[in-house]
Amino acid sequence: METAEIRRRFLDHFEGNGHSVVPSASLISPDPSLLFTVAGMVPFIPYLTGQQTPPWQRATSVQKCIRTGDIEEVGKTTRHGTFFQMNGNFSFGDYFKEGAISYAWDLITKSHDDGGYGFGEDKIWVTVYHDDDEAAQLWKKVAGLPDERIQRRGLLDNYWHTGQPGPGGPCSEIYIDRGAEHGPDGGPVVDEDRFLEIWNLVFMQEQITDVKAKDDFTVVGDLPSKNIDTGMGLERVAYLLQGVDNMYEIDQVRPTLQRAADLSGRRYGADHTDDVRMRVVADHVRSSLMLIGDGVTPSNEGRGYVLRRLLRRSVRAMRLLGVEDTTIPELLPVAKDCMKAAYPELESDFDRISSVAFAEEEAFRRTLVTGTQIFDLAADEAKRAGEFALPGDTAFKLHDTYGFPIDLTLEMAAEQGLKVDEGHFRRLMTEQRERARADAKAKKTGGADTSAYRQLRDAGPTPFTGYEELETESRVRGLLLDGMAVPGASEGETLEVVLDRTPFYAESGGQDSDAGVITGDGFELEVLDVQRPVKGLIVHQVRVLKGEVISGQDVHAKVDREWRVGACQAHSGTHIVHAALRQVLGPQALQSGSYNKPGYLRLDFAWGQALGAQTRSEVEEVANLAVRRDHAVSATYMPLERAREVGALALFGETYDEEVRVVEMGGAWSRELCGGTHVAHSSQVGLITLTGESSVGAGSRRVEAFVGIEGFRHLAKERTLVSQLADLLKVQPDQLPERVERLVAQVRDAEKELAKARSSELGAQAAELAASARDVYGVSFVSHTAPDGTAADELRSLALDVRGRLGAERPVVVAVAGAGESGRPSVVVAVNEPGREWGVKAGALVRVAAQTLGGGGGGKDDVAQGGGTDASKIGDALTQVEHSIGQAVTG
CATH class of the missing domain: 3.10.310.40 (Diaminopimelate Epimerase; Chain A, domain 1)
Known part of the structure; x- marks a missing residue:
């Protein structure tokens, strides 16, 4: 049974049982405490925790997921993969344990002819949480399973959560006995290779915090309702139903593995070490394809670093298989052909995806040359000093500065008859990770304890009135200091304020937050920043300029009008520059990130090479012509599917509600999903002056510009500079290029004469x-x-x-x-x-x-x-x- 058919049967089964089919969310997690969507339930966390009311009581999805915690195990086991697909069914306060068990049992045991998977009932084992007598009894009642095939396990195995504060609950896992040839008898507690887990039924009912490990956390209370969250590994079911030995040999992965074998001239199945390398290639190339497809680009931090590591491990594995030439152009199209039936956007967006991946491989090949030279010098020095090991700090420098994987350093050292001080290397890596974790913890807004915000959000969302007005009467709903609720604050203190309603725009979609003041009876607050720490809640960071503010007081919230005008100009200017880039370069020049504030914008977009002066000038001209044409700017709310149908562009990695806001300029000329503030007509943007263009990673470029009065000031400075140079050289401004060129030639001639004399x-x-x-x-x-x-x-x-x-x-x-x-x-x-x-x-x-x-x-x-x-x-x-x-x- 092909993977696509397994996927279809799952969705059909649950849709037929009253579940709404929900499309996969992006691999980029909407939860700021997670780099990636690591499980099928991540997009549903707001519904599971009660932060938001779910639009359906029952849902089903096949969710794209990435997990990299076991990346070193990829290829070595039958079941570890970085990218995988999770079939899931969800209940939000509707059915609970009995419903989940009944639906699962029906699907996995139903015959192929009846739309099921046809697993033999005698091959099925389950585990339950050690004190969950109810689940154990239900397995007997619904499935007729004997006691010996219902095993009990503790927190480490049968309690599920994301690893972050949030929802959790005991679970029941379903296993398939693959037969005696795969290991000893005795169920999953004895051998999890023979007894392979395919489905985890999570009884999501508790709110947890203080998560130190999978089995070390604190339960802080019950969720608002008892929910069901299940996850079936699509790849695992596929390799069982396709009769192959592991997930790397299923129909969505094996062709890429086979292409790696063909390129290397080695046969899969002939050598275990080579087999592992081919599996790494097949897994990592597919994972990279899916990550780039969702807007991730290679970089040295966060998601981009994970992607870079996957691509470079693929290249390294092919090198160890004896292939020195470029390989990603041979492998990526095969992976795309395997996945496009389930994800057709990979086909239509392949030009962009491939340009990012190909550029990263070329960059790594150059890195290999530089890193090899550094390694050779270090190895020579070690041998001359009579040492038998390469220092750990050298291995760390190769890894951290030159992108050398440690196993590549180990391999090269072995070829020189040397070892590597891995202990020292690992200590340096641990120190780096701890610094990174501390930095991430300091920066993130959603991974810390958000209970105080959630309590305020429970009273209702914060209405944003700033599309229609810049001033509003409101009331202080809550005051927070260092994440804790406080009754009041005095002059000089900095704290957070939540209002009943606000005209202040919270930073999002690339647009900086508004500035302004909040005033009340005897006090004045300066607004320093505005954020949304939890969805639906707007929080103002303020400094008390005078008086004392107390929770519950009436206030007048006023946005700085000049600031907002500049912000609207910059955000609308960003849309205009994006449209101009796509008009000049083509539709593949898609935005991948942006930032704008009054007078300034920057925009990152998919493109593999620097823009020449003529191209930059053309983009600038197209943008300013759009300003001059005075396009009407409109914002319309519509269903997400309708927005996609009319061609509205979405920013990669953003998560959108079912109802979205579409901003248009000149109709279809610029049509994007956007929640930001904008001008009413493009002429109000004023002058757009491109000031810079640079690389921000393989396959990604950045343009910067001044907008409005700042654009004029920038040109005025350049005009003054030209005037000063013209006066200094005693020529007219239009004669400057010729005069400077002549001076440069004279200097070069003089340098040549000096060189000859020297x-x-x-x-x-x-x-x-x-x-x-x-x-x-x-x-x-x-x-x-x-x-x-x-x-x-x-x-x-x-x-x-x-x-x-x-x-x-x-x-x-x-x-x-x-x-x-x-x-x-x-x-x-x-x-x-x-x-x-x-x-x-x-x-x-x-x-x-x-x-x-x-x-x-x-x-x-x-x-x-x-x-x-x-x-x-x-x-x-x-x-x-x-x-x-x-x-x-x-x-």
Whole structure:
């Protein structure tokens, strides 16, 4: 049974039992405490916790998920994958344990002809939470399961939560006995390879917090209603019903694995190590495809780092399989063809997806070259020092700075006969993770304890009136200080205020929050920031300028009018620039992120190369023509599906309600889902001046612009600068390019003449130095301290010239050193072939000299270069080189 058919049967089964079919949410989690959607229930968390009223009592979905906690296990086991699909059915205060068990049993045991999966009843085992007698009795009642096939387990196995504060509950898991050839008998408590879990029925009924581990948390109370949340692993069911050994061999994955095998010329199934690498490739390429499809781009933090790691692990695995050429262009289209039946958007968006993935592979290939050079130097140094292991900090630097996976470093070290100090490396990695966790905890708004916000939200959402007005009468619903409710606050204090209604826009959709004041009887509050820590609740961070504010007081909330005008100009300008980019570059130039505030905007978009000056000028012209045409700007609410039908663009990774706001400029010219504030006509945006364009990761670019009066001020500054230069050079402004070009040419000619003179001077100096060579243990040795300001490349040229003049009849060593313009010393050593045959190596001599200078260096045996920090030690460094020649020659 194909995976797509398993998926269809699941949805049909539950739709036929009164469940609404809900499309998969994005892989980018709507929960700010989670990087990714890690389970089918994540999009439903607001309904499970009672924050929002669900639009249905029963729902079913097939949710895209990403989990990376077990990434090192991918390919080694039958069931670990980074991307997977979770079939789920949900009840929000409707049916509970008996309903969940009945629906599950019916689907898995029903024959193929009747629309089920046809698993034999005698092959089915279940587990329940250790004290859940009710679930155990229901399995007997509904399914007739004997006691021996109902096993009880503790928190670690049979209690489910996301790993963050939120909903949780005991669960009952369904297992299929794969047969004696897969392991010992005795049920899942004995062997979870033979007894494979396919479905987890979670009885979601508790609110938890203080989560330290899967089995270490605090239950703070019951949820508002008893809910059902189930998760069936689509890939696991697929490999059972398709008669294959693991998830990498199902119809949605195996073709990519086979393509990796074909490219490598190796046969899948012939060697366990190769098999693991092919599975890694198949899994990671598919996962990368799905992540990029949902708007993630490679970067060095957060979701982007996970994607980068997956792509680079894929490239590395292919390299270990013997493939040195680019491979993602061969593998990604195969993965797309496997997945497009379930996710047709992958086909239509493949140009963008592939450009991001291909660019990342090219970047990593360049990284491999640089990192390999660093590794080679470190390995040579370790062996010369008599060490048998590469230092852990070197391995960490390769990983952190150059993107080298640790197992690639281990492999290369083994080839050199070295180990790696993995203990030190792991400690450094742990320290980095702890710093990252602390940083993330400091930044995130949703992962901390939000109970105080939720209590305020329980009283109802905060109506936003700012689309229609900039001032409103309201009342203080609550005051919070450091996340705790307080009765009041006095002058000088900074705290958070929740109002009954507000005209202040909360930061979202790339638009910065409003500024303004909140006033009341005897007090004034300056609004510093506005956020939505939980959905539906608007929270104002304020500073008490005077008086004392008390919860329950009536207030007047007033947005700074100039600030809002500037914000509207910038946000509408962002839409205009986005539309202009798509008009000039094509529809694949989709926005992937933005930020705007009064007078300024930046926009990230999918594009694989820098924009030339002419292209930037064209985008700017198209944007300002749209401003001049005075397009009407309108905002309309409509169902999400209707918005998609009319072509409204959605920002990747954003989560939208079933009812959405569509902002149009000039009709279809710009049509986007957006909750921000906007001008009424495009002419009100004013001037749009592009000021910069840069890369923000593989396959992603960023443009920046000033808007309105700030755009005018930027051009005014440039006009003043042009005027000053024209006066200085005594030409008309339109003659500046020609005059500057002529000056640059003159400077270059002068530099060439200076270089020639310098070369002649060095040549004469080289002849004198060659004549001054001294015999050191049979080696012709020249040492020289160059004048201050001599560049390192000049030192190198001089050393090579002197070496050449001394010929190849006897061993020659030339060592020259000097302090450059910065005052930092450099040293170059050159050794001819007879010298190398005598055991004298330039790299070893340079390291001795550089250490004396307080630095380091290295290179090849014939010529090497180093540097340091203490120029006063140059004479000592050259003396050390001479001593080392004697040690090398005499042994």
